[in-house]
Amino acid sequence: MRIGNISLAHGLTLAPMEEHTSLPFRLICKQQGASLVCSERIDAKDVAERDKRAIKLLSTTSAERPAVGQISGNDAVQIGEAARVIEELGFSMVDLNFECPIRRLVGRGEGGALMGQPQRIAELVAAAQQAVSIPVTVKLRTGPKAGADTAVETAQRVEQAGGAAIVLHARSVEQAYLGGPDWQHVTRVKEAVSIPVLGSGGVRTPQDAISFLESSGADGVAIGRGCLGNPWIFQQARTLLFGSREIVEPSPAERGKVLLALVEHEFEFYSAHLAQKRLARTACYFAKFLPDFAEFKKEIHAIKNLAQFRTLVREWFRPVAR
Numbered sequence: 429m430r431i432g433n434i435s436l437a438h439g440l441t442l443a444p445m446e447e448h449t450s451l452p453f454r455l456i457c458k459q460q461g462a463s464l465v466c467s468e469r470i471d472a473k474d475v476a477e478r479d480k481r482a483i484k485l486l487s488t489t490s491a492e493r494p495a496v497g498q499i500s501g502n503d504a505v506q507i508g509e510a511a512r513v514i515e516e517l518g519f520s521m522v523d524l525n526f527e528c529p530i531r532r533l534v535g536r537g538e539g540g541a542l543m544g545q546p547q548r549i550a551e552l553v554a555a556a557q558q559a560v561s562i563p564v565t566v567k568l569r570t571g572p573k574a575g576a577d578t579a580v581e582t583a584q585r586v587e588q589a590g591g592a593a594i595v596l597h598a599r600s601v602e603q604a605y606l607g608g609p610d611w612q613h614v615t616r617v618k619e620a621v622s623i624p625v626l627g628s629g630g631v632r633t634p635q636d637a638i639s640f641l642e643s644s645g646a647d648g649v650a651i652g653r654g655c656l657g658n659p660w661i662f663q664q665a666r667t668l669l670f671g672s673r674e675i676v677e678p679s680p681a682e683r684g685k686v687l688l689a690l691v692e693h694e695f696e697f698y699s700a701h702l703a704q705k706r707l708a709r710t711a712c713y714f715a716k717f718l719p720d721f722a723e724f725k726k727e728i729h730a731i732k733n734l735a736q737f738r739t740l741v742r743e744w745f746r747p748v749a750r
């Protein structure tokens with residue numbers, strides 16, 4: 429698949445997830461076979477103003493490329509400036525988020541609020557496209573709510589405005605993250621445009637990713653919650669995609685090793701205070717497979733620092749290969 433001038437080896441990509449798709453997590457997904465990774469959504473206003481926190485969250489390195497930086501907003505000047513910053517930082521593409529259902533954003537007329545205004549989305553895509561030389565992509569929902577499907581019209585306008593690809597989260601904005609995605613919406617959008625279309629929603633296993641690609645006809649899939657604590661889903665789905673039926677599950681030692689690498693990188697990347705706050709949630713995603721997960725959960729909440737965490741991982745994910 430090609431998005432603008434960027435070639436991807438396959439269509440198995442990492443979906444953007446606020447508070448999850450940090451640079452350390454993106455690098456792990458990349459190592460595990462994701463062909464494209466995406467930053468979490470950042471307000472275009474903050475990026476345009478080069479706010480310190482926003483720029484930190486948009487840290488990127490050559491090892492993760494091709495990588496996408498995602499912004500949201502509803503001001504063409506801010507979107508253009510923020511897209512320029514994303515390009516300057518070294519991202520390979522800029523993605524405009526028109527899908528976020530959180531009230532704070534929708535209340536400001538941004539994110540998912542724009543799924544009711546296809547023409548406005550096209551104007552914002554054009555503003556970004558004129559500001560940068562990297563491809564501009566969009567993340568859409570099926571529409572504002574069930575029965576109000578605007579994705580096909582929006583996708584066509586995005587293509588006319590110069591958008592390079594579309595990622596469709598196959599739920600409505602009103603649905604937020606609940607209820608089944610309807611992959612038929614992805615097929616409809618794919619049939620309506622000639623730029624690449626990726627779908628997102630409901631992929632929890634490598635088999636789901638393959639079923640999604642086969643049944644929707646999409647060029648790719650953006651895997652969301654299915655990769656939290658399970659970055660191996662990318663290489664497993666890739667194995668299936670390239671014809672093998674055998675999937676290798678990571679050993680407990682491998683899970684522990686990757687979890688430890690992720691947490692250690694987060695301690696370097698964020699302040700120790702913030703990394704510590706994120707630690708229990710991150711560890712629980714990786715520990716879900718443990719037979720005594722309930723006990724692990726109690727112990728992880730008592731962990732006070734990285735040294736204690738290392739010991740805990742060695743005990744629980746034995747034999748840890750370090």
Ligand SMILES: Cc1cc2nc3c(=O)[nH]c(=O)nc-3n(C[C@H](O)[C@H](O)[C@H](O)COP(=O)(O)O)c2cc1C
Nearest residue numbers: 443444445446468469567597628629630631652653
């Ligand atoms: C915790 C969380 C945070 C998310 N943050 C973003 C985001 O920052 N930008 C975005 O475009 N989508 C975001 N999404 C949506 C995902 O990119 C993806 O499309 C969605 O999770 C797909 O559904 P699934 O989790 O059922 O696979 C988020 C989803 C979750 C669960």
